Amino acid sequence: MAPVLPFSEPPYLAGLPSPYYDESHLRWQKACRAFLDENFTQHAMDWERDEKVPEHVFRTFSEKNMLIPSLPAPLPVEWLKKLGIHDILGVVKVEQWDYLHTLIYCDEMNRCGLAGPPASLTTGMAFGVPPILKFGSRQLQEQFLPELLLGKKRMCIAITEPEAGSDVANIQTTAEKTLDGQHYIVNGTKKWITNGIWSSYATMAVRTSGPGPSGLSLLLVPLLGTPGVTMRPLKVTGNLSSGTTFIELDEVRVPVQNLIGEEGQGMKYIMTNFNHERLTIAIGVTRQARVALGAAFQYVMQREAFDKTLIEQPVVRHRLAKAGALLESQWSWVESFAFQMTKLKKNEADVELGGLTALAKAQAGMVLDECARCAVLLFGGNGLTTTGRGELVERIYRDVPSARVPGGSEDVMLDLAVRQLVKNFNHRTKMLERPRGSSRL
CATH class of the missing domain: 2.40.110.10 (Butyryl-CoA Dehydrogenase, subunit A, domain 2)
Structure with a gap:
């Protein structure tokens, strides 16, 4: 295995053991990356410059069922099989799909480092379709789901x-x-x-x-x-x-x-839908932070100043260390979220993880801010230009506000998280109180 540049890949892809991923997840990661390398990642910067992802890309993703992974797990197996969709890229059966597969998909989709191209393809399927699946009448589902799930309409x-x-x-x-x-x-x-x-x-x-x-x-x-x-x-x-x-x-x-x-019931439906949105945002934003920090690490290993490479300067190593600690801590957190989602029922996850998901989403934006700023500073003047060696980190830094505001602005998320944690704690405390008139301990 070739050496992996520090901070450029999650630990499980850098050769370290993980308790989370089985053979199904590892096969999916390889197939997903191969598909995206061919059809998406290498072109993403050009599309961002053009401010539009070509329509043929959406068609390619639809034909290969590569928009389906943006739905919440577990997938709507009955509907997918009814439409002739039995697996994703031939490596994961739709009934085997779990939130760790979703985590891998979101992470790989954002490996281009840019938020715009992935959002262009997945947002409607990820957040617009689920309320129809969860709450829509059978008539509504029959009318609209076939063309939406097959990518014939957006x-x-x-x-x-x-x-x-x-x-x-x-x-x-x-x-x-x-x-x-x-x-x-x-x-x-x-x-x-x-x-x-x-x-x-x-x-x-x-x-x-x-x-x-x-x-x-x-x-x-x-x-x-x-x-x-x-x-x-x-x-x-x-x-x-x-x-x-x-x-x-x-x-x-x-x-x-x-x-x-x-x-x-709209407010209830919206809030239920937000949990999937915020978790997938947190995963994608964490990968953006990784791309920025990985690019910075590669740059300082090569760039020379004062007769030595930048990585030989203690202040540079200090910046990388601070940002890297935040990045890997955030990744470990979202990994644990995805694992917990494979073990909890939907109604349990909404209660137990709702507030924490909001907190993870807010924290992801803060981590991206730190990693993108670190990258721009280490790239120096190159990090300020919209072309050339620093173009990617400059564009990632421009994406930071879009990570911290949409899906629930940061300050609102921080407050929501603590209020939800207090609510859960008070509810559990009340459940433990001895009923009046009872001799039970």
């Missing part, structure tokens, strides 16, 4: 609005029923919607009744070619190829059958 998740980001309960977009009860009339705006610009549908948070979280519902809203829908791309910091979109909805008619689940 979709997005549309929660955020100009006045409602992490404050989901403040959503203003309305969906009012027509007098005959056959349609919802949707009015409002959605902002910062990844993939929106090329999506046929959106899983959209709308207000179907009064204020607050109890008035929210989820609705499958048609986008492309739909009267009353206007979409335009948004220029954002980093993530240039991810298709960030501003959506305006003016008297958009949506069949009532497109309601996902029940009216008034």
Whole structure:
């Protein structure tokens, strides 16, 4: 085995033993990397410069069922087999898929170091489709899942609005029923919607009744070619190829059958969906940090200053050590999350890991900030230029805000995490209290 540059690969790929991965996971990692090296990773920088991933890439991923891994584990086996999907790349049967396979997929997808190209392909499948699978009626599933799971149509998740980001309960977009009860009339705006610009549908948070979280519902809203829908791309910091979109909805008619689940349950559905989103973000962002630090390590081993390579300077080693400790600690944490997800039922994981997942997502952004800043500083002037040797680390550093804000902004996540931990602790304490009038210890 060729020597692995320090910090450039997870320990299990650098020759160290791990308790987590079996032969299925290791076969999947090799097959996944081979597919991505050929069809994705080597081209990602060009696509980010062009600010768009070509449509043929989405088709290639769809044909090889390589968008399916972005769904939460376990996979929807019944639906996949019904559509003729029995395995992923011929190495993992869909019924064998677990969250460690998901972790490997997210890690490998972000090995290009850029957040935009992976998000361009996976966001709709990862976050837009799951609410339909979990809460949609059989009629809704039969109508939309075949074309979505097979990649014949694209979709997005549309929660955020100009006045409602992490404050989901403040959503203003309305969906009012027509007098005959056959349609919802949707009015409002959605902002910062990844993939929106090329999506046929959106899983959209709308207000179907009064204020607050109890008035929210989820609705499958048609986008492309739909009267009353206007979409335009948004220029954002980093993530240039991810298709960030501003959506305006003016008297958009949506069949009532497109309601996902029940009216008034939207907040519950959204929060359940967030756990998968935040964990996969944490995994991908941690790999971005690894790419930045690995690039910096390679650079300082070669770059000379004051008659010696930069790695011979104690201050350089100190910077790498601090960032590397944060990186490997974060990776160990997300690995343990993925393992725990293979052992817990979904409802248990939502309670036990919900707050911690928010914390892991927030921490991932902080680690990326440290590793990307370390890389830019060690690259010196090359780290400030948008072309040449430092282009990758410069672009990763631009992606940092997109890791710390979307999916729940950092400060909100930190507060949510502790509140959830306190809630769980108080609940367990109450359960241990001796019932009044009882002699039981």
